[in-house]
Amino acid sequence: MTYRFFVTGTDTDVGKTFVGCALLTHAAGKGLSTLGLKPVAAGCERTPEGLRNDDALKLQAASTTAVEYGDINPVQLEDAIAPHIAAQRGGQHEQLQVGSLKAHVERVLTEQQPDFAIVEGAGGWLVPLSSTAGQTETFADLAVALDYPVILVVALRLGCINHALLSCEAIRARGLKLAGWVANRPTAAVMAAEAENLATLKELLHAPLLGTLNFSEDAPEADRAVKAAANLSGLL
Template identity: 55%
Template sequence: MARKSYFVTGTDTGVGKTLVSAAILEAAATLGKKTLAMKPVASGCDDTPEGLRNEDALILMESMSEPLPYDQVNPVALLPAIAPHVAAAQAGRHLTAERLVGFCRGLQMRPADLLLVEGAGGWRVPLNDRETYAAMPVALGMPVIMVVPLKLGCINHALLTAEAIRRDGLSIAGWVANRPDPTAMTCEQETLDYLIQNLPAPCLGVLPWQERANPRELAKALDLSILFEN
């Protein structure tokens, strides 16, 4: 059974959740940990001879240590790159938190030291007319790792996301700052200092910009010690 399970969310879409997740998996591997990962719902898939495939899910498969078939890493694959609940409706499918919880619990039963579950978009992305994606980690009681992009507006987005996570009754295990742009944001260090002082969780690392992102290299910027305590 997976000893540690974490849900990875972002302050918005396109902030680097997959890159951060892959770097965490690589960093855990250097500590001798057995790792698993999944992206339960992925929209924006390619239609291949093997079926629908999502680039993010494939990146997770490359970085985790334990082999899994694609369908267990990404059980709900949707073709168009649009909001998951809209993509599902167009495909005649209905997403529910209960179903996603079942997928996650199945992986949690596998032997591993770490399981990462990557969300889609931000914390309040809809699954259907009544539920948001947050309902799944809430049902699992899963601690959250938050990804914060270092760009203008990130303080507001990070504080609001952290507030929503804690209001939903979950703890934030840590957060990772990601640089989504080759040019450093204005007053980057001041922004980092404010986030470190005001987010209710430790910073696990600040990832440097890489034109061709290499999760194994980015892993060197992370300190995962707090994730494996107790």
């Protein structure tokens, strides 16, 4: 059996890659071959090998299936701004069409055949990708085109209930299954009334809570925390 998921978040900088790496690590621990893709990445840095994005590199390192960087992240945008704006500035807007992104993902996964794969979006659910003939495409359209169950990453901070419920409603309105959600602490500070906020989210999201992850500035420690906290039992 193969598993495919689309990972989105309630906003940018909520920990999608952190969670994605956790899921890849746990699936590998179950004996599954894994692969994480980030089709579009803004905020890439120039290197001798070309533009590289830190999140995409982390997904590549966490995957057990070895592929070229360009397979992980085919659209590399240098400016750390909204992808569609960065693409317009760099003359890359045609690369952000949903059809071409879907074709890339499906080609890579068909060629590699990992048991467990995630496709990570950028920012939140409705971040724009491209506009053709007045029709705007978003990451939601890519998720629908792929037709993968969705994992929602919720940052535990003020406003998370509204952001999570809006995202959940939008995901289900597009006919996709919310496979589960992950509560992530994006900073060392604990939000006020965190327990009460978590209880409200558990009650209202109507999807499995896959884990509650702690912030850590130390990468190895963070990896251990992720491995201990994430739970794939509801996914596999």
